[in-house]
Amino acid sequence: MTAFLRGAFSRLRGKKRPALAAAATFLLALPAVAADIPLPDRRSGYEFMGPDTRAMQDDDTQNPATLAVLEGEALWARKAGAAGRACADCHGDARESMKGAAARYPRFDDAGAGPIDLEGRIMQCRARRQEAPPLARESRELLALSAFVARQSRGLPVADAVAADARLAPFLERGRALFRRRQGQIALSCAQCHDDNWGKSLAGNAIPQAHPTGYPLYRLEWQSVGSLQRRLRNCMIGMRAEPYAYGAPEYLDLALYLAWRARGMAMEAPAVRP
Amino acid sequence: MTAQALIHFPKKARRGEVIEIRTMISHPMETGFRRTQQGEPIPRNIITAFACRYNDVEVFRADLFPAMTANPFLSFHTVAAESGTLTFTWTGDDGFRVEERAKIEVG
Numbered sequence: 001m002t003a004f005l006r007g008a009f010s011r012l013r014g015k016k017r018p019a020l021a022a023a024a025t026f027l028l029a030l031p032a033v034a035a036d037i038p039l040p041d042r043r044s045g046y047e048f049m050g051p052d053t054r055a056m057q058d059d060d061t062q063n064p065a066t067l068a069v070l071e072g073e074a075l076w077a078r079k080a081g082a083a084g085r086a087c088a089d090c091h092g093d094a095r096e097s098m099k100g101a102a103a104r105y106p107r108f109d110d111a112g113a114g115p116i117d118l119e120g121r122i123m124q125c126r127a128r129r130q131e132a133p134p135l136a137r138e139s140r141e142l143l144a145l146s147a148f149v150a151r152q153s154r155g156l157p158v159a160d161a162v163a164a165d166a167r168l169a170p171f172l173e174r175g176r177a178l179f180r181r182r183q184g185q186i187a188l189s190c191a192q193c194h195d196d197n198w199g200k201s202l203a204g205n206a207i208p209q210a211h212p213t214g215y216p217l218y219r220l221e222w223q224s225v226g227s228l229q230r231r232l233r234n235c236m237i238g239m240r241a242e243p244y245a246y247g248a249p250e251y252l253d254l255a256l257y258l259a260w261r262a263r264g265m266a267m268e269a270p271a272v273r274p
Numbered sequence: 275m276t277a278q279a280l281i282h283f284p285k286k287a288r289r290g291e292v293i294e295i296r297t298m299i300s301h302p303m304e305t306g307f308r309r310t311q312q313g314e315p316i317p318r319n320i321i322t323a324f325a326c327r328y329n330d331v332e333v334f335r336a337d338l339f340p341a342m343t344a345n346p347f348l349s350f351h352t353v354a355a356e357s358g359t360l361t362f363t364w365t366g367d368d369g370f371r372v373e374e375r376a377k378i379e380v381g
Contacts, residue, residue: 061282064345067300070278223303223344 037195037209042265045208045273048199053220057272065147065218065270068140068225072148075141081132087145090129094152102150103267104159106256108167115161115171115252119146119227137246143225147216150269158213160263161256168256175257178250184241190254205274211262212255214271225270228255277301279374281362286379287354295326295334298347299364299372305340321366324348328378329358338366354380 046054060066076087076094091097102118109116109124116124119137122145126132135142162168179190193202194210201207215228222230229251233243244250283295299321306318318340326334333352362374 061280061296061298062347064298064300064347066280067278067298067345070280071300220343 035195036261037198039264042211042262043198043209044211044213044265044268046214046268046271048206048208049272049274053272053274057214057268063218063270063272065216065225065272068144068147068216068218069151069270071140072144072146072151075145076148081126081130083129083131085130087125087130094149098149098152100153100156100159102146102153102269103156104161104164106168106252106259107161108165114249115168115256117228117252117255118149119229120247120252122146122149138227138230143216143227146227147225147270150216150267153267154269156267157264158259158262158267160260162260163263171253171256172260175253175255175260178254179257184236184239186240188239190235210258211265212258213262213265214268214273216269217271217273219273221274228258277364277370277372279362279364279372281360281374281376283360283376283378285377286381289354289356289380291354292351293354293378294349294351295360296347296349297324297326297362298345300345301364301366301370303338303340303342303344303346307340317367319367319370321346321364321370323363323365325363326350326352327361327363328352329356330361354378356380 046057049057056062056064073094076091079086079089088094105118105121106115108114109120111124112120119142122142123134123137127134135145162172179194182189182192190210193207198207198209212228212231215231216225218225219231229246232251232254233246236243278300280298281296284293287293301321302319303321304316304319306316306320308316310316320340320342321338324334324336324338324346325332334350336348338346357380358378360376360378362376364370364372
């Protein structure tokens with residue numbers, strides 16, 4: 001253990017003990033087994049935002065994610081890679097061909113024998129069909145393309161991918177287990193905030209229900225567009241857990257569980273969040 | 275990748291009508307106050323000025339500073355005087371310069 005950590009722990013043992021004890025009492029007071037939110041009680045994160053942020057999301061001329069959508073539209077038509085093909089050469093007009101596509105992800109990928117998310121599919125298509133150099137997760141180009149594709153599903157219901165493909169069932173269970181597993185230095189689970197305490201506040205911010213209906217989205221705190229995996233990474237850092245690497249199977253299992261949990265809710269990508 | 279600019283205003287207006295113009299441009303607006311994880315300062319990279327000309331008459335100008343958001347959104351009003359071209363110019367650090375033009379029809 002480093003001197004820094006030793007120092008931190010001795011400070012905790014010394015002065016901060018009452019606060020730590022209070023935090024522990026708070027955590028113990030939370031129900032041990034999380035219950036799913038009843039379907040009619042589900043709320044998009046949109047409903048926890050103020051009127052200004054809602055207006056920003058609702059108006060494409062004010063939504064900063066529109067810039068990413070426009071960039072994605074340009075990339076969609078641009079030839080790339082050794083195959084010299086653009087997305088549009090196979091898929092045509094995205095407004096038709098990609099309608100509802102993002103609402104069906106994550107779905108089962110035969111090659112990976114597990115769930116694949118929209119970003120993963122775009123990366124795969126780029127490697128196989130365009131024979132182009134890979135785009136990194138959270139790169140500007142990949143976010144632009146996924147924002148453009150996801151935009152074509154706005155207003156459509158999130159599909160129940162597990163009902164459509166039973167091979168996803170074990171991954172859904174893994175995602176559910178991850179969501180409910182206490183983790184990190186403060187031993188908190190996703191469910192303790194997002195199932196049991198949604199609508200209350202955490203350090204002045206409303207706790208939403210964690211429905212992934214708006215990704216990729218523009219987060220004011222980030223000052224940029226980011227993916228669901230970036231958001232999950234943020235939450236894990238907040239829980240003082242070690243985040244997984246981008247593209248890790250754990251994120252895909254979690255994304256699958258979150259999408260299943262939001263099944264039937266309206267897609268709002270690219271959304272704006274505070 | 276060049277910066278994406280988004281400009282919105284009514285393409286047709288009545289003479290004398292007050293119109294709202296909304297602009298947004300993709301830009302990181304890096305403040306110059308941040309450091310990398312290695313402690314190296316990240317150089318300032320912001321848009322410093324924005325101007326809108328209406329048939330070569332400047333109708334709006336703004337100076338921008340490090341405290342402003344990434345992808346700055348500016349909305350302002352002008353009077354639709356005559357048909358012509360609106361020219362929008364963003365200039366900034368590292369020789370950043372984007373110029374966009376759009377037609378307006380005034381009847």
